[in-house]
Amino acid sequence: MQSVVSQFNNKITWHDLLQSGNRIFLGSNAGIPNALVDSLIQDGKGIKDIEVTHIGTLSDERWALPEHQGQFKVNTFFIHGKVIRQAVDEGRADYTPVFLSEISSLFSDDILPLDAALIMVSPPDELGYCSLGVSVDVVMSAARSAKKIIAQINPKMPRTAGHSFLHISEFAACLTHEQALPEVHQAPKTDIYERIGQYVAMLVNDGATLQLGIGKIPDATLRYLSKHKDLGIHSEMISDGVIDLIKSGVINNRKKTFHPGKSVVSFCMGTERLYEFVHNNPHIEFYPSSYVNKPTNIAKNDNLVSINSALEVDLTGQVVADSIGHDFYSGIGGQVDFVTGATISKGGKPIIALPSTAKNGSVSRIVANITDGAGVVTSRGNVHYVITEFGVASLKGKSIRERALELIRVAHPKFREELLASVRQHYWVPDYQTKFPTDVPELGELQLKEISIQGDTFYLRPLNPADERQLQEFFYSHTKETLRLRYNYIPQGMSRQNSCDLVSVDQTKDLALTIVNQQGSKIAIEAVGRYYLNPDNTCEVAFVTRENQQGKGMASRLMKQMIDIAKQRHISKMVAFVRSENKPMISVFEQFEFKRVFNPDPAEVELVLFLEEK
Secondary structure, eight states, rough: OOOGGSSSSSTHHHHOOOOOOOOEEOOOOOOOOHHHHHHHHHHHOOOEEEEEEEBBOOOGGGGSSSTTTTTTEEESSSSOSSHHHHHHHSSSEEOOOOOOHHHHHHHHHTTSOSSSSEEOOOOOOTSSEEEETBOOOTTTHHHHHHSSSEEOTTTTSOEEESSSSSGGOOOEEEEEOOOOOOOOOOOOOHOOOOOHHHHHHTTOOOEEEEEEEHHHHHHHHTTTTTTOSSSBBBSSEEEEOOOOOOHHTTTTTTTTTTTTOOEESSEOOOOOOHHHHTTTTTTTTEEEEEHTHHHHHHHHTTTTEEEOOOSSEETTEEEEEEETTTTOOSSSSTTTHHHHHHHTTOOOOOOOOOSETTTTTTTTTTSSSSOOTTTBBBBBTTOOEEEETTEEEETTTHHHHHHHHHHHHHSSSHHHHHHHHHHHHHHHOOOOOOOOOOOOGGTTTTTTTTEEEETHHHHHHHHHGGHHHHHHHHHHHHHHHHHHHHHSSSSOOOOOHHHHHHHOTTTTTEEEEEEEEEEETTEEEEEEEEEEEEEEEEEEEEEOOGGTTTTSSHHHHHHHHHHHHHHHHTTEEEEEEEEOOOOHHHHHHTTTTTTTEESSOEEEEEEEEEEOOO
């Protein structure tokens, strides 16, 4: 390869541009100017102790190798690759924690003044303007604050729309060197991540605006959004997963309340297909992170759904995302920016999604106590939803005890007993709360079905121990007449202990299903259906529906599902005892071919459905 330095203006050398002890910024993500780095290493010998600042870098990170430690000292705001991570671990590099939205102020406020910004740009247009292409993020802010801009003009860098342009006259020096952009390919599908993606997708309503990252969880989530409508993008980054949704019209930004009609991002990482897709694409606009990640700007998008991950979450909802114990692994990045923005967005949903275990299932990522040395990135007050492959834990408005039970519910089953024992050491959990949710595999892998009733959306799922308070509220919503018809007498109350007993069901034996109305973090039980298994392999069935939902078919939905499950479990007969004046409930049973049989009590009707041949 031709020496890069010869492509500079003949009167300019690295010694003209930089001095020992200078601080420089190095372009981000897929926009690393490797040719400039190589030239500086080769032709800038004698310039020592250069502080190199940057965020994530898709590169071999050669500047952080031990052999260059006399020339460079790295100060990174985000740890991405193995070389930087090792340099931080060994003390040859520093990690500075900072919100992505605030990095620009470190430069502009001279907290970390920059002597130069080494960046990659597209070739200039006929007016002399170069685009920062796939990586505007903090690069634009660094370029505007640095005393000198040194640019690598890469013919393969896409031209992107938005606030991405610098004029070639602003460069103190530049060179033209073609460089293929680094590619990030989608990871193979796995059952765990597919299930997490399905749960996340169920929290995304039509018309929502999305913040996505890169990796298995965003990729899986996007695969389950193909039937959604009018989605938008306001995200620090995008990857290949958005392309087909944009082309199909699922993502059209039509319902966005901030930059309507446009996907707003600050950088992208993916394959050549993505880079070609954003090239001269007026529908995707790139802006600096100081703008995209500003929480008040994020919140201008109604129904903003932020999807972020974590290394571990403790039972109070604290999120660890940048370190594994004392070892720094990544960085704060934009998680807190978007969690905060989604929290104050009208209808917003901040989501933390992660697998329930690490290290091949040997370690729980839902933990009783944060690992010694680990730091909290997102506070317990900001977390609304935590999702694992075992479900969705809704934390907003939950007490510490309720949060712990919700999070134990979505932890891996083999760690639940240990987690409950651990939480009892620090927080009050009543002795009667000892049971954990059990699966109803006949409902499918998600244990959840979205149903539509008279145009409204509800969810049919098993009752579980975390429903204790909701069931108590459901009970106290009933009129005395409903209680009398359901229980044959009027119960005087429903204590939390009684409610706990009713939701802590061994679903492998008995069955307890519910239909819930869930609007964000607000959950209301609308109907409950149960059967109790008898020793003779028959079961007794009962239902109760909230008064304002009666007559809409909820009992029928539950009945159909329970019959199907009972058949799969080879139960021989279902039996129901109904007050004779409860005509609507009798009608539901007879609709499913339950037959009346003799009952000596005239106030009660006994109905039977044979599921297997006698």
